[in-house]
Amino acid sequence: MPQTLSRVDGDRVLADLHALRAIGAYKTGVHKPTFSEPHMRSLRWLADQLPDAGLDATIDGIGNVLGSSSRPGPKLLAGSHLESQNYAGWLDGPLGVIYALEAARVINCDPDVHGAVEVAAWCDEEGHFGHFLGSRSWVGALTEADIDAARDRSSGRTMREALRDVGLAGRPRLTVERGRHIGYLEAHIEQGDRLERSALAIGVVTSIVGIWQYRISFTGEQNHAGTTRMAIRKDAGLALARFCVAIDDRFPALCGPRTVWTTGRITLDPGAPSIIPGLAEMLFQIRDDDPAVIEGLEQTLRTMAAEVTAQGRCSVTVERLRTGTPAGMNAGFQDAIEAASVAFAGGRSMRMPSAAGHDAQILSTVMPAGMLFVPSIGGISHHVLENTCDADIVTGAQVFVETCRRLLEE
């Protein structure tokens, strides 16, 4: 009777997710940037729920919410994040937090289970102020100088100001207690369409791909958009457009089966309609779980840049801003998720890498870590249309809680 073992309350899970959706609602999604009023309200909402799951709640000096148990026995840490991208979806983050909360509610009061699930909501996974600031703080990888330097990418407000404004400045930052946890488990929406296309319910994450990020800069010659003949122009913006198209033409022959690349931002300088841009810049990202593939693509970028520069009209530089190392998920955790999927999802699971970054990659540097995915309708995410059907949400919760139980029992 696996259903009776889990005692997951699907209606409660859905009600909690909708409660968080109502805080900072925007169209069909939410707008909860880190340290915004609705984000802070979401943190307090979570802290208020934790005692019913047998947990003592703390909001620490970086905005992490942590629920700790005084129950004897092994502890499993579980969670995700509560802030959102700007004007984005309602499940990205909250799903994993509510699954963790549900697991704690079910397991921490169960006299048949030895140990407890502890809950975490990591601050700023979405990177408004930096990369994984909350989870990096907790694993001890964030210095005070890092915090001094962090700024909101939209408003430019410093993290120090934000922490002061929301009343967190001066609070201690909690950090990992070595040996306390048997590991970390996180659930998330897939944010892609592989599960949906395969009619599966659960993704067993094998690794979290690395993200390599580049600034590609083009230098031409700023000039008058009326008087400068086409033949003598050194248009940095046009060079950039040609570069984007060349990437898209060349990469498919060189990439791996799951490589993705994106130009997310373009800036022309000075950006006036009557001036030929003398400078242009693009932020470019490549993601893959095989560093060798990335190395080949980066070499191609640099070769292309040298080719354009050699033509003499515009010079191109490629600067790597971020180097991502793929994070492997623990094999025992993968097996536990798969076994729980057999019990609660009819075995409708597949193993897959995560093409998105998640706090689990940070946690994996200090303890075994695992992740499970539920399907995203149409593969849409980082958008107000992001959604997962109720049945998949509930199935995911059952598999998640069962995974927690199996890991604690091992």
Place this chain on the structure above:
Amino acid sequence: MPQTLSRVDGDRVLADLHALRAIGAYKTGVHKPTFSEPHMRSLRWLADQLPDAGLDATIDGIGNVLGSSSRPGPKLLAGSHLESQNYAGWLDGPLGVIYALEAARVINCDPDVHGAVEVAAWCDEEGHFGHFLGSRSWVGALTEADIDAARDRSSGRTMREALRDVGLAGRPRLTVERGRHIGYLEAHIEQGDRLERSALAIGVVTSIVGIWQYRISFTGEQNHAGTTRMAIRKDAGLALARFCVAIDDRFPALCGPRTVWTTGRITLDPGAPSIIPGLAEMLFQIRDDDPAVIEGLEQTLRTMAAEVTAQGRCSVTVERLRTGTPAGMNAGFQDAIEAASVAFAGGRSMRMPSAAGHDAQILSTVMPAGMLFVPSIGGISHHVLENTCDADIVTGAQVFVETCRRLLEE
């Protein structure tokens, strides 16, 4: 002895240009946006010089500086503008103003000349707040509602606020007095390299080309830059890049000999490195002196947009923001400039259209208008490196003053 007839003081012209260059100096150029402190200081500097040229100075309610003469006889209006593009060159505008000032100094005190040169510095030719607001105000083509709606394109400050801040709010706006002037003459740097390439000193402007401006918008689907497979992406930014390249590939076969086109600004939305842009937008300009050429190119743009939309991945719309009608320069003015070039520049002149917009196109709607160009080194303009050699500046001044004299004597 043409030199003795003109009595142009080349050192005085250069000293005046350098005096204006020192106000708001930035690197080798200037930064004098409309209604900035250095712009206002430049207006007052000019107003202070006008009495020595026999002119009464007024700064009016839109920021035009006008010097009027009480001398009997025909009046020729001459001038240009004093504000600059942001972080741009020192001669774009001031050259024509100082030539006009020099012409007034030479001619208005000459007992052998009947009539006078009156001087104008038109406000905001560079379009910080709109299109030719100063000269349009003077010819009666600017309403109070136009001023209400005008905003600084960089800061967003309204024109009303700016006028109040600089103390011009409430002053009357001066307007054209029908029949007072025989016409308008303006000198300007060429901002292109045709004179330099031909080793000529003077460009006799035949017409000022029209500027057609478009907003081209791309709608795809915003999504996650890690989890969305390349095959299903609807990347609005990539569609924009391909469109830019397609324009550059197709237009050369369809354009006229002097057509130019420019993408001056690109915006991706939301503009985050980890999000596939769902919207993208470019500001696109075409300039030519033949409206039929423009019409063909605009039709090509619309056909290309329909083709991309029909492919089903992203939809493209083309919106015309600005329709430019070419302005013909007066034939008698062209002849006078050419004759003055024979006298003072060894006949080293050529007739040419202006590919840049100038206040003369606005003045040409109410009186005969003419323009002359001096060479730009390397064709560079709208850039701090903009320059003209001293000898060409002085030759231009001599030709300009001689042209004024000939026009007044006709």
